[in-house]
Each structure stands twice: as C-alpha cells, then as structure tokens.
Amino acid sequence: MFNNIKVIGFDADDTLWVNETYFRDTEKVFAELLSGYETLNKIDQELFKKEIDNLEIYGYGIKGFVLSMVESAIELSNGNVSAQVIEKILNLGKEMLSKPVELLDGVEDVLKALHGKYKLIVLTKGDLLDQKRKLEKSNLSDYFHHIEVMTEKSEKDYQEVLKHLDIKADEFLMVGNSLKSDVLPLLKLGSNAVHVPFHITWAHETVSENTVAKTNIVTLTSLKELLNHIKI
Structure with a gap:
C-alpha cells in the first residue's frame, strides 16, 4: 500500500x-x-x-x-x-x-475513482501537438490537474517538473508502462512508481534483467489493480 x-x-x-x-x-x-x-x-x-x-x-x-x-x-x-x-x-x-484514441482497459474507471481524492497529472513524452490531440480525443482532460509533455524522462527532468509543480518526491506516485522512463528515474529520486506493462515495448525503452533484479519494482497486471495499492 x-x-x-x-x-x-x-x-x-x-x-x-x-x-x-x-x-x-x-x-x-x-x-x-x-x-x-x-x-x-x-x-x-x-x-x-x-x-x-x-x-x-x-x-x-x-x-x-x-x-x-x-x-x-x-x-x-x-x-x-x-x-x-x-x-x-x-x-x-x-x-x-489520424488514428482514433483507443483507451486501455479500465483507464476511465480508475481515473473516476481517483479524481477528487488525489491531484492527477499527465507526464508523457512525444510530439506536443499530437499528445494534445490524443488527450482531447480521449475525453480524459477533465480528470487531470496538469499535463506536461516532456522531451525526456530522466531523473533530472522529473526533478525539475516536481519542483515546478511544488510536489514533494515522497508524496508523488508515477504510473507507466516503461521501466526506463516511468519507474526507475522516480525510484532514484526517492519517489514512488508502479509498472503497468504493455504487451509491446519499444527496444529503446527496455532495461536489462540485471537492473530489474536489483530494483524493488511494483508491477501490476492492469491499471485497475492500482486501486488496490492506494487509499480510496
């Protein structure tokens, strides 16, 4: 928990x-x-x-x-x-x-359950216009307090975002499918993170098994499991 x-x-x-x-x-x-x-x-x-x-x-x-x-x-x-x-x-x-935005299983249910109880933000990489387009098409914008499109997701990048948004590292939880970009940098910062794997991972986002073995990583089989790990 x-x-x-x-x-x-x-x-x-x-x-x-x-x-x-x-x-x-x-x-x-x-x-x-x-x-x-x-x-x-x-x-x-x-x-x-x-x-x-x-x-x-x-x-x-x-x-x-x-x-x-x-x-x-x-x-x-x-x-x-x-x-x-x-x-x-x-x-x-x-x-x-021009692809339609296909939400993953349970996404909106999880956001509904968390909305109002936690401050929710999006921290993503990619092209600014495209990410804004997808967020708009997803109809999820109203759940989020802030959206940040990052050029990279290094430890330093996260540190700057948390400082800018006045978020204490130990009060922040990151949720993502990439160990390299969404989990390991936050753990190094003394923050919290959970890994929700997607069935396909770009080669650039992979990390060695040795790195995974040395790190205490919380892995969920679906986003819906997040609700079992935090207070609602």
Missing part, C-alpha cells in the same frame, strides 16, 4: 491509450515498401538506428518517426527510392496521426 501520496502522475502512450502497436504496424508496411533494396530484418535494424540517431534532433513521436523513415529509405536505396514511395511514407505518418 502506498501511503502519504498526494499526487499521481500517469504516462500517456501505452498506459492510458494504445500507441506502440501503430508504430509496429507502420514499420512492417515500411519494410515491405523497401523490400526491393534490403531484407526485412536489415530494414528494421537500420530504421531503429536512424530513430535513435535522430532523437536529439526530432525528439519522440510520429513526426520524428516519419522523418527517420524518409531518411532510411533514401540511404537503404542509395538515393534511388522513388517520389511515389516517399509519398506513401508521408501518408503512413498522416494515417498514424
């Missing part, structure tokens, strides 16, 4: 709603588009490398992902990729940006 909690933070993508599934589906289509130049596995590997290389430039989110696909297409084809294929890649991005 988490005691002394006054503020609960929620990650958004793959914690409140489906996200990574759309990236994986698009990666498959992209690989097929470029299959005349390389093997599917090689295309996946090169795209991932390009995404990581571009994080400091483009940040997280669909727009950066699309730009990475375009760059990868040019490089994998040695500059021979057609304008038609580039157009298809751009359209893949537009399709992702």
Whole structure:
C-alpha cells in the first residue's frame, strides 16, 4: 500500500491509450515498401538506428518517426527510392496521426475513482501537438490537474517538473508502462512508481534483467489493480 501520496502522475502512450502497436504496424508496411533494396530484418535494424540517431534532433513521436523513415529509405536505396514511395511514407505518418484514441482497459474507471481524492497529472513524452490531440480525443482532460509533455524522462527532468509543480518526491506516485522512463528515474529520486506493462515495448525503452533484479519494482497486471495499492 502506498501511503502519504498526494499526487499521481500517469504516462500517456501505452498506459492510458494504445500507441506502440501503430508504430509496429507502420514499420512492417515500411519494410515491405523497401523490400526491393534490403531484407526485412536489415530494414528494421537500420530504421531503429536512424530513430535513435535522430532523437536529439526530432525528439519522440510520429513526426520524428516519419522523418527517420524518409531518411532510411533514401540511404537503404542509395538515393534511388522513388517520389511515389516517399509519398506513401508521408501518408503512413498522416494515417498514424489520424488514428482514433483507443483507451486501455479500465483507464476511465480508475481515473473516476481517483479524481477528487488525489491531484492527477499527465507526464508523457512525444510530439506536443499530437499528445494534445490524443488527450482531447480521449475525453480524459477533465480528470487531470496538469499535463506536461516532456522531451525526456530522466531523473533530472522529473526533478525539475516536481519542483515546478511544488510536489514533494515522497508524496508523488508515477504510473507507466516503461521501466526506463516511468519507474526507475522516480525510484532514484526517492519517489514512488508502479509498472503497468504493455504487451509491446519499444527496444529503446527496455532495461536489462540485471537492473530489474536489483530494483524493488511494483508491477501490476492492469491499471485497475492500482486501486488496490492506494487509499480510496
């Protein structure tokens, strides 16, 4: 049981709603588009490398992902990729940006149960416009006191947000699907965090088994279980 909690933070993508599934589906289509130049596995590997290389430039989110696909297409084809294929890649991005927001099981029930008893905030990474779009389409905005779209989720980044919002570390609980971004940095700060895994995890968000074994992590099978760990 988490005691002394006054503020609960929620990650958004793959914690409140489906996200990574759309990236994986698009990666498959992209690989097929470029299959005349390389093997599917090689295309996946090169795209991932390009995404990581571009994080400091483009940040997280669909727009950066699309730009990475375009760059990868040019490089994998040695500059021979057609304008038609580039157009298809751009359209893949537009399709992702127009996807409906699919809430994960129990999300609204949990927020209803917590609303008014705790201060609820969203702390998420990604593109600002896209995250605002998803939050608006989700119809969850009224549950949250504050929404913060972060460029990164390091220990320092969380420390700055908590200071800005005047939240004491030991009175804060973070809920998210990523051990790397949503759990470990908060535990290092002396704060609280719970891990609610999503069935797909982006490779960049994975952590070693050794790290997990050395850390006391509370893992839930669904967001609804959170209500069993805090006072209602």
